[in-house]
Amino acid sequence: MAEPTPPRAADQPQEGGRLLRVxxxxxxxxxxxxxxxxxxxxxxxxxxxxxxxVLAVDEACQNIIRHGYRCADPDAPPREDCVIxxxxxxxxxxxxxxxxxxxxxxxxxxxxxxxxxxxxARDLDDLRPGGLxxxxxxxxxxxxxxxxxxxxxxxxxxxxxxxTAAPGAGEGEET
Amino acid sequence: xxxxxKDVDGTHVIALSGEIDLQTSPQVRxxxxxxxxxxxxxxxxxSDTAYIDSSGVASLVEGYQSARGKGLAFALAAVSEAPxxxxxxxRLDKIFVIYPDVDSALRAGG
Numbered sequence: 663m664a665e666p667t668p669p670r671a672a673d674q675p676q677e678g679g680r681l682l683r684v685x686x687x688x689x690x691x692x693x694x695x696x697x698x699x700x701x702x703x704x705x706x707x708x709x710x711x712x713x714x715x716v717l718a719v720d721e722a723c724q725n726i727i728r729h730g731y732r733c734a735d736p737d738a739p740p741r742e743d744c745v746i747x748x749x750x751x752x753x754x755x756x757x758x759x760x761x762x763x764x765x766x767x768x769x770x771x772x773x774x775x776x777x778x779x780x781x782x783a784r785d786l787d788d789l790r791p792g793g794l795x796x797x798x799x800x801x802x803x804x805x806x807x808x809x810x811x812x813x814x815x816x817x818x819x820x821x822x823x824x825x826t827a828a829p830g831a832g833e834g835e836e837t
Numbered sequence: 838x839x840x841x842x843k844d845v846d847g848t849h850v851i852a853l854s855g856e857i858d859l860q861t862s863p864q865v866r867x868x869x870x871x872x873x874x875x876x877x878x879x880x881x882x883x884s885d886t887a888y889i890d891s892s893g894v895a896s897l898v899e900g901y902q903s904a905r906g907k908g909l910a911f912a913l914a915a916v917s918e919a920p921x922x923x924x925x926x927x928r929l930d931k932i933f934v935i936y937p938d939v940d941s942a943l944r945a946g947g
Contacts, residue, residue, distance in 0.1 A: 688860035695856075695888070713919055720890050724859050736860045786928045791895035791902070794927050798891060801926060 679751025679766065685740035686723075686731045686771065694723055694748055698767070701750045705763060707825060715823050718802040719767050721795040722819055723748075730773030730816070746771055753822075762825035764804070773816045778808050840868045848878045848910075848946075850939055854885040857893030865893060869900035873909055880942040884915035889923050901933060910934075914942040 682697045684690040695716045702712040723746055728734040731744040747770040755763050783800060784793035799806055805822040812818070838855035849872040857865055872879050879900065883889075897913070904911030912934040916924065924930045936942035 688858065691858050691860060691890075692856065695858075710922070713922065716888075717890060717923065720858065724890065724892065727859065734859060736863060789898065789902075789932060791899040794891040794894060798923075798926060 679749045679768070682748040682750075684746055684748065685742075686727045686733050686744035686746045686773075687738075687740035688727060688734060688736045689740065690746070691720055691723060691727075694746075695720055697748065698750065701752075702765060705752060705765060705825065707765075711823070711825070714802040715765060715767075718799045718806075718821060718823070719748075719769070721798045722769055722806070722821060725795055726769065726771045726773065726817075726819075730771050730776070743772070755825075764822050764824040767821045767823075768809075769817075769819045769821070770811065771816050772814070776808060776817050838864070840864050842868055842872065844877075845943055848880055848943060850880045850882055850914075850943070852882040852885065856888040857886060857896075858888070858890045859892045862890075862892040862896045866896035866899060869896060869911075870903055873900060873903045873907060873911070876907065876909065878910035878946070879904065879912070880936075880939060881911075881913045882915055882939050883913055883920055884917060884939075886917055886920045889920045891927075894923060894927055894929065897933065898929070910946055912936055912942045912945070914939045 680701070682694065684693060698716050698719055699712055702715055726746055733741060733744050749768040749770070751766045753764040753766055781796060783797035786797065799821070802823070803821045804824045807820055809818050809820045838853070838857060838861040841852040841854070843850045843852070851868050851872065853865060855861070869879055869881070881897065881900070901911050914936045915938045916935055921930065924933065936945065
């Protein structure tokens with residue numbers, strides 16, 4: 663039986679942004695990072711800001727690959743039915759003082775719906791391998807939340823990272 | 838990403854070059870645990886590590902814990918700026934033994 667094809671609704675930019683559609687597979691993370699770096703560089707963000715954004719989104723995509731689709735084996739071939747749609751959009755600067763430009767990243771998957779109440783960062787004093795991804799995502803973004811997915815999609819995680827507006831200036835300056 | 842293991846007077850210097858992520862961290866984990874499994878102390882050279890994510894950090898934590906369990910030295914050396922920011926974010930810069938360069942780590946016995 664043919665695998666279901668994700669609906670086109672999820673392939674339409676929701677916030678006027680650009681789309682990258684990749685297999686939910688560890689080998690896709692490099693391309694996702696390159697895409698995000700290019701988008702953030704076009705905003706004029708600093709190297710640190712870009713590094714933070716890239717890590718946060720990489721971690722969120724990892725969670726989709728590992729926990730949503732369970733496709734984390736690098737040696738297994740990518741599956742056609744396991745897809746992540748990465749949408750990036752730049753929000754214009756708002757009124758001062760804290761509303762500079764922001765990059766919004768929406769990650770759409772077609773896995774089972776996430777129970778957000780069960781997602782939590784681990785205690786950093788509990789030294790063990792793993793469990794840092796949620797801490798990184800929350801620490802490095804200004805906002806992260808699941809929003810209602812379009813028909814046929816499983817989840818949409820919306821991440822927002824802002825540039826801080828310079829005092830008295832309309833142009834954004836990165837933090 | 839490349840993982841290069843060199844024996845320097847009984848210590849394995851494991852050089853990690855490039856980006857460590859979910860695709861490549863299994864190689865890092867395997868190299869570290871193999872050396873420690875042979876009873877050899879390890880220095881991880883991160884001078885050419887451009888990027889590390891939580892899966893890469895997990896490999897380092899696993900190495901650290903394995904070394905402690907075996908009574909072996911395990912240290913990081915020459916951690917470049919971007920990975921160091923990630924280690925600090927996880928507060929692991931206070932846990933790992935970190936040297937400014939590989940020679941310092943080797944002089945200190947790993």
